[in-house]
Structures are given as C-alpha cells and as structure tokens.
Amino acid sequence: MAAAFAERERERRGAEHRQVEIVTGGTDPADHVHDEVVEVMQEVGIDLSDRTPREVTSEELQDCNYVITMGCSAEDACPATWSGENRDWELDDPDGRNPDAVRAIRDEVERRVETFFEELED
Secondary structure (H helix, E strand, C coil): CHHHHHHHHHHHCCHHHHCCCCCCCECCCCCCCCHHHHHHHHCCCCCCCCCCCCECCHHHHHCCCEEEECCCCCCCCCCCCCCCEEEECCCCCCCCCCHHHHHHHHHHHHHHHHHHHHHHHC
16 A cells, blocks of 8 residues: 555656655565455555565665554564664554545545655645
C-alpha cells in the first residue's frame, strides 16, 4: 500500500524529476498481495492485483536516505554502514482483517505518505 501511495504522490507532486526513487520490499514478504488489500486499494483507484511482494536487500537499502517500515524494524536488514534514517510507522498487518479494519490501515498509510512527501518538500 505504501509504495503504491508513494508512487501516486510522487506523480501528483511532479517529483519524478527530483530523483524520488521508491524501493519496496519486505524482510519476510508474503507470496502474494493479500486479497483484502487488493480490494480496498481498488476502492481508491489503485490496482495491486498484478503486484508480487519481494524481499528487499541490504544492498538496496545502502543507498536509501529513508527506510520506512510498517511495523517492524529494518535493523536486521541494514548493514552497519547504512547511514539512512529508519522510520517505523507501527501499523497493523492487514492480513486476515475485516474490510473496515483494512480500510482504516489504508487510510492511515495514505495520510502518512502524504505527510512524508510534504516533509520532503520543506
């Protein structure tokens, strides 16, 4: 969800030219995007049905200025030489939750992504 919202926000703000690169992945990714997530994201016009979760590597994280996690730490994935900022948004896992709970998580992710992009612009 966060990567999709970040991609949309980057486009809305015309930030593609400012080298805002979005790397998405997990330290223990599922083998598919959960159906409940696909459904609630479709409600806001974002189709995740063709996406597949992937593992993020330490090498990818080395060049990041910010690593934002959704309820876990990136410390185990980050090498000691990594100098980026890690922010853990401490969100509930939407897997297996009812649609209203997933919508609440989605809306919180969207709000945080928008706030983060506002911070980057300052």
